[in-house]
Amino acid sequence: MKNKSFLRACVSVMAKLPKVNRHQRTRADHSTELAEDYVEAVAELIEAHGSCRVTDLAEYFDVSHVTVNRAVARFQRAGWVTTKPYGPIELTKQGTQLAESSRRRHAIVYQFLLALGVDEKTAATDAEGIEHHVSPETLQRMEQFAKQANSKSR
Amino acid sequence: MKNKSFLRACVSVMAKLPKVNRHQRTRADHSTELAEDYVEAVAELIEAHGSCRVTDLAEYFDVSHVTVNRAVARFQRAGWVTTKPYGPIELTKQGTQLAESSRRRHAIVYQFLLALGVDEKTAATDAEGIEHHVSPETLQRMEQFAKQANSKSR
């Protein structure tokens, strides 16, 4: 019975797994996840078009402009972006910082997946979700691995 | 200006990133994420205690028993678990299958992070979030890497 032994293997691996509040951390990650994607997108769109409007973000994320509008209002309250009525969306100092660290992390995760041998499209998709759950320590390991793989292939 | 050049590097990496609907995939991942964690936990608890009750899950996830109750009702409607009033929670055939594949994926991601050099506690925490965003292709690469690292160290 191959299945039975696999089951036992799983059990033994997961039993050793330190279970101290890891679900709380994951829930916390999710609460900032959308904000991270938004500030990243705002930064990208400003660089690409010179400004970022509600409709740009709606198209970018493939959601309705109404959804964007309410999200932007939340993130304004949180201090990451600023907007005047009917005006473009800009990043605050904090927002810029968050965007930069998020983009750095996102880029590292993406390049890491490429270095691991994952194809570009899959790497892009997976990185979009994975990035928000990567701790500084893991990120550092990923960066190191990607750099190493890069230098070898050159 | 170190910062300026880093910024340009980020831009060039992310510009090449295939952006076809990756946010939709991430949103889809999130909609099944909790279900995956629940069936995993139910399987674990049944193995450990012989049965799984609402309070076990509440303690496991560190949420209120009410939250668990409603989630279990949702997952019963979805066909992953069964419960009778005031009775224990069991997995359906589908639920058992989902639990097995989720646990397998979770274990691989965890061992992969260990192989990458991440410490146990951090690996456990990060794996809890990352697991839900790892595609079959990426999972296969991670498994391969973990196996390789394991055989080297032996």
Added chain:
DNA sequence: ACACAGTTTTAGCCGAGGCTACACTTGCGG
């Protein structure tokens, strides 16, 4: 100057996933 198209905002709906307070079952120990 003004109409009209495009953009933004508001109103109001939904489900998921968190909570507290309270009500109801169940299973024991005395």
Added chain:
DNA sequence: CCGCAAGTGTAGCCTCGGCTAAAACTGTGT
């Protein structure tokens, strides 16, 4: 067999993140 603690369920609240429909604003071309 009864009472009480622990477990389970219900009622009702919240925020987030999705939607459609409709109203309000802006900016451009004639």
